Amino acid sequence: MLYDWPLNREFLKFRKSFYLMANHAEPIDVVVTGAAGQIAYSLLYQIAAGTIFGPQQPINLRLLDIPPMLKVLDGVVMELEDLALPLLREVLPTAEPAKAFNNVAAAFLVGAMPRKEGMERKDLLAANVEIFKVQGEALDKYARKDVKVLVVGNPANTNAIICSHYAPSIPKENFTAMTRLDQNRAQATLAAKLNVQVDKIKNVIIWGNHSSTQYPDAAHATVTLSSGVKPVPSEINDDExxxxxxxxTIQKRGAAVIAARKMSSAMSAAKAAGDHMRDWWFGTKPGEWVSMGVVSDGSYGISKDVVFSFPVIIKDKHYEIVQNLPISDFAKSKLDITSKELEEERAEANNVLKK
Structure with a gap:
């Protein structure tokens, strides 16, 4: 076998400098709630392996769950140890929010009360107010003030508002809700329709709530073909x-997964959470945007102070809502529906908060 020794020497120098940088960087503290659950099980590897915060960023993991799940967390910790990942420095399993949220730079709020059969939305919100009140207060008291908070647990948009309410010292824009799973689903569906790789589809949008009222919008999406970059609507050429x-399909995809799997989305939800946080951490590519549930500033006529999914661009860990996209009458009607649902959720949450 022949070797290119000069090239190998350069590679070894690069590898040495890479590990030196990783070994000398200060670890960041990252918390995952609901850490014994299925979404966290897939998410934790991404965090510890460097696929979210970068291959040179050491991590201290804080795993928060309820006391009955601590034994399960012991097994999760053993698996994290057995991964033998050089970026993972410390792992703390705990049921104490004060320990879990101490000095965290990023928070994945995965744990939430799931909706059970026969449960009214107001009952679900009431149960989640208690959870996100505790976590918001812990963030306010113990976390870094620039902490990036991603709410995954449903109803994610309104849970993010509740959490922010109880963390007044942290800017509202630091609280986001995950609609990236819906974006990924929409991107994959369009790619299948056009028979292209999924990464050839860009700028599909999820508007509104992470619920069945969301509006997946392909009007501004593009597809890269051998003939160049083309608008998705003209390539599909089928408005119906x-x-x-x-x-x-996108609105009902979560329910379809549950019907087939008898459990909710986990692996894809974890991937989406990683996508969301990585883009928030490192930024979006020029000319591209992603969908995030963020506190509305009134853009596109949406009520302020609801967490609404918009297309955003991100630079230096700060996002901006993409402005002045043309919205058809059909799209406007869909935005109105999902906005109304979020306003109703906010009103119900406020009633609970006042009690």
């Missing part, structure tokens, strides 16, 4: 499919 089948 785009406005009905596509929208309904």
């Amino acid at each position: 499919w785009l406005n009905n089948i596509f929208v309904s």
Whole structure:
């Protein structure tokens, strides 16, 4: 076998400098709630392996769950140890929010009360107010003030508002809700329709709530073909499919996964959480945007102070809502529906908060 020794020497120098940088960087503290659950099980590897915060960023993991799940967390910790990942420096399993949120730079709030059969939305919100009140207060008291908070646990948009309410010393823009799973689903569906790789689809948008009222919007999406970058709507050339089948498929995808798997999305949800936080940490590419549930500033006529999914661009860990996109009457009607649902959720949450 022949070797290119000069090239190998350069590679070894690069590898040495890479590990030196990783070994000398200060670890950041990252908390994952609901850490014994299925979403966390897939998410923790991404965090510890460097796929979210970068291959040179050491991590201290804080794993928060309720006391009955601590024994399960012991097993999760053993698996994290057995991964033998050089970036993972410390792992703390705990049921104490004060320990879990201490000095954290990033928070994945995965744990939430799931909706059970026969449960009204107001009952679900009431249960989650208690959870996110405790976590918001812990963030306010113990976390870094520049902490990036991603709420995954449903109802994610309104849970993010509740959490922010109880953490008044942290800027509201630091609280986001995950609609990246819906974006990924929409991107994959459009790619399958056009028979292209999924990374050839850009700038599909999820508007509104992470619920069945969300509006997946392909009007501004593009596809890269051998002939160049083309608008998705013109390439599909089927408004009936785009406005009905596509929208309904994405809105109902979570329910379809539950029906088939008998459990909610986990692996794909974890991947989406990683995508969301990585883009927030490192920024979006020029000319591209991603969907994030963020506190509305009134853009596109959406009520302020609801967490609404918008297209955003991100630079230097700060996001901006993409402005002045043309919105059709059909799209406006869909935005109105999902906005109304979020306003109703906010009102119900406020009633609970006042009690």
